[in-house]
Amino acid sequence: MSSTLISLFSCALAIDDDEDELSKDIRNSLGRTVFLEYLRCASAGHSHGVLPRGVRSVKRMIDRDPGRRWTLAELAEGGGTTSGHLIHLFKEHLGFTPFEYLWDQRHARALIMLKTSTLSIEQIAYRTGFQSSAHFSRAVKKRSGQSPKSLRS
Template sequence: MTERPGRDTVLATAPDAALDEALDAALHRLRLNGAIFFRAEFTEAWSYLSPHPERLVEALHPGARSIILFHIVVDGPCWVSLEGGERLWAESGDVVVLPYADQHTMGGTADAEPVPITDLMDPRPWTALPMVRHGGGGAAAGIVCGYLHSSDPLFDPGLAALPPVFVVRPPEGPAAQWIQASVQYAVAATTSAEAPTDATSVRLPELLLVEVLRLHLRSAPTIGSGWIAALADPVLAPALAALHADPARRWTVAALAETVAVSRSSLDERFRQVLGRSPIRYLTDWRLHLADDLLATTDRPVAVIARRVGYESEEAFGRAFKRRYGASPGAWRRTRTP
């Protein structure tokens, strides 16, 4: 029997106004696509192992760079952990989020050997919301699992804006009630013979994740590093705004430092401290992120995309792109589009 730790309550301070405004802006422009894709009823003792992210992407959204997983705990308790990581506990009403779909293990209060989740599911295509049942027949735990896809930098593994796994506990009140009602509606709609196909049912996973992210980011006691921290940083916020507004400009550290009225050394130090890379390295990553999105969502020629994101020649763009993604822009585009 694994001893379950107590539930510690973290009282977060009110968010800084700049961070609050930046979060609203970031969440408002998110582009998400996805679905609630299976329900699970586990009984003690139970544990499962998820596939590697590459296999999940291939199965659920071929051509995507990554996907976002979330698990809504209907009946608990249960835990989740990444390889070599600590166990994070969740109870009824909590939402487990894996923004980069890292391979993970979930289980109950009793020890059990993890079983690959793919061994417990019927093969696709599914005509109804799949139901997974597994365990030793003891106390029950119910989970609704979903995935989404987004090309937004918030979910770019390379920028690592979010922790690889976190648990959101909606506070009692409207938010928790809305999440619970939305899950009940989604499950009923997906399993009904007269399942609605309106925009509300299609967008439920998107709306759920945005609300969960809002709760997580606003209640976190500190967000000391990463892209989210940079959004509210007095030095990085205007620097990122300048780079994002004109990525094709021939930026130098000196020019960017002059734009935000700080020294070159201070700017470079702040980028490395919060974002883990130099200003020019961040600019390169951002340009390639934009190029990836343009290759997947437009039919613009590669040479046009190269100029759009700041490369003077298609050859230089191709070399940089292949270093990052392991394939030429043309070959990558063929894997990213239907």
């Protein structure tokens, strides 16, 4: 089992067993991440199941800095492919686009920051790559059903 997978499991187990929406959202985001990491680990020993280098590279880029305002051209260049081919590879191997992955990572980090930090909502919005605190609030409410302020309480 990879150290990343072990770390993700530890994070999931450390979340309070509350039934509040924020805890559920964090567990769901971690669950998706654990699943993707499991697939990556499971396929690592089989050359036909390994994620293409471009997908792995782009995932690493996004994971390192999900708050950055990435363009598709930058991601494709980092993955050593074209924009269209990168989208195709992500959909084929992961089931979603690079930007769906990016937004999932931003949302997961934002939820964790809301739960564990004392940063203002505006600071969290900025650090996780949202255009404004209003954009951040709309995105969080759409995804979790609650405003960032109510998720903090």
